[in-house]
Amino acid sequence: MAIQEEKTKNIIDSVMYSYSTAANIHEEENRILRETVSRLREEVERFKATPLMVCEVRDLIGKNAIIKIPNGNQFLVNISNECEKLRSGDLILVEQKNLTIIKKVPIARRFNVEKFVIVEKPKVSWEEIGGLNHQVREIKEVVELPLKNPELFKKIGISPPKGILLYGEPGTGKTLLAKAVAASTNSTFIEVVGSELVQKFIGEGAKLVKEIFELARRKSPSVVFIDELDALAAKRMEVGTSGEREVNRTFMQLLAEIDGFKPLDNVKIIGATNRKDILDPAIIRPGRLDRLIEIPIPTKEARIEIFKIHTKSMSLDKSVDIAHINGETEGLSGAEIRAICTEAGYFAIRDNRTQVTKSDFLKGIERVRQEEKDSDYKGIFG
Ligand SMILES: Nc1ncnc2c1ncn2[C@@H]1O[C@H](COP(=O)(O)OP(=O)(O)OP(=O)(O)O)[C@@H](O)[C@H]1O
Numbered sequence: 001m002a003i004q005e006e007k008t009k010n011i012i013d014s015v016m017y018s019y020s021t022a023a024n025i026h027e028e029e030n031r032i033l034r035e036t037v038s039r040l041r042e043e044v045e046r047f048k049a050t051p052l053m054v055c056e057v058r059d060l061i062g063k064n065a066i067i068k069i070p071n072g073n074q075f076l077v078n079i080s081n082e083c084e085k086l087r088s089g090d091l092i093l094v095e096q097k098n099l100t101i102i103k104k105v106p107i108a109r110r111f112n113v114e115k116f117v118i119v120e121k122p123k124v125s126w127e128e129i130g131g132l133n134h135q136v137r138e139i140k141e142v143v144e145l146p147l148k149n150p151e152l153f154k155k156i157g158i159s160p161p162k163g164i165l166l167y168g169e170p171g172t173g174k175t176l177l178a179k180a181v182a183a184s185t186n187s188t189f190i191e192v193v194g195s196e197l198v199q200k201f202i203g204e205g206a207k208l209v210k211e212i213f214e215l216a217r218r219k220s221p222s223v224v225f226i227d228e229l230d231a232l233a234a235k236r237m238e239v240g241t242s243g244e245r246e247v248n249r250t251f252m253q254l255l256a257e258i259d260g261f262k263p264l265d266n267v268k269i270i271g272a273t274n275r276k277d278i279l280d281p282a283i284i285r286p287g288r289l290d291r292l293i294e295i296p297i298p299t300k301e302a303r304i305e306i307f308k309i310h311t312k313s314m315s316l317d318k319s320v321d322i323a324h325i326n327g328e329t330e331g332l333s334g335a336e337i338r339a340i341c342t343e344a345g346y347f348a349i350r351d352n353r354t355q356v357t358k359s360d361f362l363k364g365i366e367r368v369r370q371e372e373k374d375s376d377y378k379g380i381f382g
């Protein structure tokens with residue numbers, strides 16, 4: 001009996017054993033199949049998923065963001081909780097249907113700022129500027145001296161202005177002065193035009209300003225010349241439209257950049273404007289462009305000097321008496337005097353002469369005055 005029992009038990013054991021091995025094998029197979037299925041399912045999901053769109057963050061407003069999609073349209077959208085902290089200018093991936101920001105693209109898009117601004121080493125000398133002695137002296141003091149001799153300022157313990165503002169009528173030599181001081185200090189001259197900054201590079205203004213100052217530091221000593229500053233820094237009653245917001249952002253960035261560097265950082269800012277009256281006082285506050293230098297329409301004596309400069313390499317007839325010609329140019333700017341000289345030269349060329357006469361100059365004056373009238377007319381009615 002005992003033997004029989006033992007036998008049965010052995011048989012049961014061995015049957016159980018083979019069952020469990022078979023079960024194990026099946027379980028293993030099952031697992032592999034399940035994995036394959038889930039892998040294939042993921043793959044199918046990947047094929048079905050809509051692509052994310054690459055956009056750019058424009059602005060952050062509370063928990064939302066304004067983004068710019070590739071066709072240029074802008075939207076106010078939500079940000080996914082998974083998304084890391086964003087800043088304006090970041091590249092991001094958004095869901096195509098509801099434009100929710102999914103994540104940030106880690107690479108920062110850099111553009112080559114030198115493509116957008118004029119960077120040069122000008123060769124204008126102080127001798128090429130007529131009149132303006134007082135203004136030249138002041139610019140030498142506040143821009144040239146600190147760039148050439150920063151030690152002096154450290155010793156005495158004062159900080160020179162970070163920048164100056166040249167204001168006055170068109171064509172009176174503002175750009176010329178800025179170039180001359182860059183040349184005399186062997187500085188890199190970086191020229192930006194305020195109106196271009198806000199019109200041509202819509203949406204990029206603030207970023208561009210940042211990059212311009214980075215470039216200026218890299219290439220120091222440098223002079224950052226901001227022409228038509230009023231386009232950027234005009235007083236605003238309210239910041240309403242998106243265009244105004246944009247200008248405002250660019251302007252804020254400019255103020256931040258000016259505040260951000262030290263007076264002796266070897267970067268000087270020269271702003272220029274024909275409309276000092278509409279400037280936002282923030283830009284001319286102490287510590288910013290706090291030296292205001294008026295560049296006036298030249299006086300009689302200054303005009304003579306300017307004539308001398310621009311006729312220096314002209315071949316003049318004996319009839320030419322600069323003092324006399326000059327009497328006819330009351331109220332004209334340096335740029336107009338240069339135009340008169342060029343026009344006079346053209347009258348001689350048209351006449352097949354190689355010497356420029358007094359009458360060429362008088363005709364030149366007439367022509368330039370006429371052009372001035374035409375442009376005034378256009379200014380009022382056109
Ligand atoms: N004081 C000056 N002496 C000699 N040349 C001058 C003088 N002022 C102007 N010019 C001539 O006129 C040109 C134009 O001047 P400039 O570009 O400096 O004027 P601006 O004040 O910057 O005018 P805008 O406000 O229109 O920008 C100069 O390149 C120069 O040839």
Ligand SMILES: [Mg+2]
Pocket residue numbers: 174175176227272
């Ligand atoms: Mg100019």
